[in-house]
Amino acid sequence: MSNRDLNAIISFLFDAVISNQEIPLTSSLPNDFQEDMRLASKLHNIDMSSESRIRQRLRNQLEKQIAMQQNSDQILNGESKTGHTQTRHTGVALLSFGLGAAAVVMATLLIFLQSPEKTAGDEIISEEIEEVSPIEMIS
Amino acid sequence: MNETKWVVLEDETIAACSIADPNNFLALYDRYFSRVYNYMRYRSPDTYTADDLTSQTFEQALAKIDSYNPQKAPFAAWLFTIARNLVNDSLRRKKRIEWVSLDHVKGTPFQSTSPEEQAELSDEQQRLVSALKTLPAKKCDLLALKFAGEMTNREIARITGMSEQNVGVTLHRSIKKLRKRLLDEDVNHE
Numbered sequence: 001m002s003n004r005d006l007n008a009i010i011s012f013l014f015d016a017v018i019s020n021q022e023i024p025l026t027s028s029l030p031n032d033f034q035e036d037m038r039l040a041s042k043l044h045n046i047d048m049s050s051e052s053r054i055r056q057r058l059r060n061q062l063e064k065q066i067a068m069q070q071n072s073d074q075i076l077n078g079e080s081k082t083g084h085t086q087t088r089h090t091g092v093a094l095l096s097f098g099l100g101a102a103a104v105v106m107a108t109l110l111i112f113l114q115s116p117e118k119t120a121g122d123e124i125i126s127e128e129i130e131e132v133s134p135i136e137m138i139s
Numbered sequence: 140m141n142e143t144k145w146v147v148l149e150d151e152t153i154a155a156c157s158i159a160d161p162n163n164f165l166a167l168y169d170r171y172f173s174r175v176y177n178y179m180r181y182r183s184p185d186t187y188t189a190d191d192l193t194s195q196t197f198e199q200a201l202a203k204i205d206s207y208n209p210q211k212a213p214f215a216a217w218l219f220t221i222a223r224n225l226v227n228d229s230l231r232r233k234k235r236i237e238w239v240s241l242d243h244v245k246g247t248p249f250q251s252t253s254p255e256e257q258a259e260l261s262d263e264q265q266r267l268v269s270a271l272k273t274l275p276a277k278k279c280d281l282l283a284l285k286f287a288g289e290m291t292n293r294e295i296a297r298i299t300g301m302s303e304q305n306v307g308v309t310l311h312r313s314i315k316k317l318r319k320r321l322l323d324e325d326v327n328h329e
Contacts, residue, residue: 011292011307018289036314039321043271043286046264048180049173054190058197062168065201066161 006033013037017044151209154217164201167214172197174215175222177287181271182226182279184233192229196222216294219284223298230276270320278313285310 010033016022017040029037049055150167157164175196179189199221207217260268271279284295292310296303 007304007307007311010311014285014307014310015291018286018291035318036311039318040286040314042263042267043282043317044289046260046268046287047173047177048260049176052172052176052190054194055172055176058172058194059165059168061194062165062197062201065198066164069161069201 009033010036014040017041150214154204154207154214155209157204158207161201161204164204167200167218168197171215171218174288175218178219178222178283179226181268181283181287183229184272188229192222192225195225199225212297213294215288215290216297219288219290219294220298222288223280223284266321266324267317270317270324273320274313274316278309278316281306281310282313282317 009029013033017037150170153163153166157167172193176189176193179192179196180186183189183192196218200218203221207214212220271282274282281295281299284290284298285292290298292303292306295301295306295310299306301309
């Protein structure tokens with residue numbers, strides 16, 4: 001058997017150890033291999049977590065962290081909703097302002113266009129009035 | 140008669156659901172606590188550090204669950220990447236500040252186990268854990284990922300950046316080295 005084959009076999013056997021499968025430790029395997037497999041199995045069987053003091057404490061802590069996260073998400077969502085309403089209000093205000101401004105311009109134009117045209121006589125009278133100086137009027 | 144069919148959801152599916160509702164993360168916590176905790180105990184110098192690093196791993200995983208992409212990596216690989224980075228950082232920091240007398244190291248072949256470990260584990264298991272901690276960091280890391288983290292060689296390769304074949308070879312060598320250390324210790328005791 002080549003080294004590559006041996007490595008493939010040992011990798012397969014290690015995977016069997018970690019998935020808690022029955023390992024076919026037959027005499028066909030070299031003795032050295034069998035010893036390696038026994039040690040691997042012992043390593044895998046050490047469970048130090050069952051007596052752990054932090055298992056439940058950490059779970060509670062994570063639950064609190066999740067609750068806090070959800071609360072902050074809700075607050076953020078609320079703020080973004082308020083933000084949307086504010087944007088909508090600003091849009092409406094701008095539109096109203098635009099319409100108002102347009103109405104004012106239109107009204108001015110209409111007034112300007114509808115105002116009566118000056119007659120030739122009016123122009124002569126105004127010119128005459130302008131020409132008379134106050135001193136002249138007194139004299 | 141109606142039979143209830145149980146569907147075991149994959150970790151990746153639960154992780155994806157955790158993004159929408161973080162409460163689902165607790166199911167992953169229940170599945171992975173032992174594996175992560177044992178990994179930390181194999182690699183940490185004491186129980187307190189292992190407790191602390193396990194807590195940090197799950198807290199970080201929960202905080203970063205939004206960034207997990209099931210199409211990029213299996214959940215186990217993602218979680219153990221966080222765990223491994225934390226323990227490596229912690230060991231690096233400890234190395235920087237800790238001064239160990241060489242005479243002391245010479246006198247004791249294996250680092251002694253903590254009182255908590257002595258209470259929990261049998262003598263043989265204590266010897267095994269102590270011997271494991273004397274291996275070079277890389278070998279200890281691979282053995283911990285394999286036998287405490289219960290990861291496949293492919294997953295380990297993804298986490299460590301090694302090739303799958305290299306992982307297999309190094310694991311086998313590490314087991315051999317561990318066995319030799321235990322045998323040497325037996326000889327020394329006799």
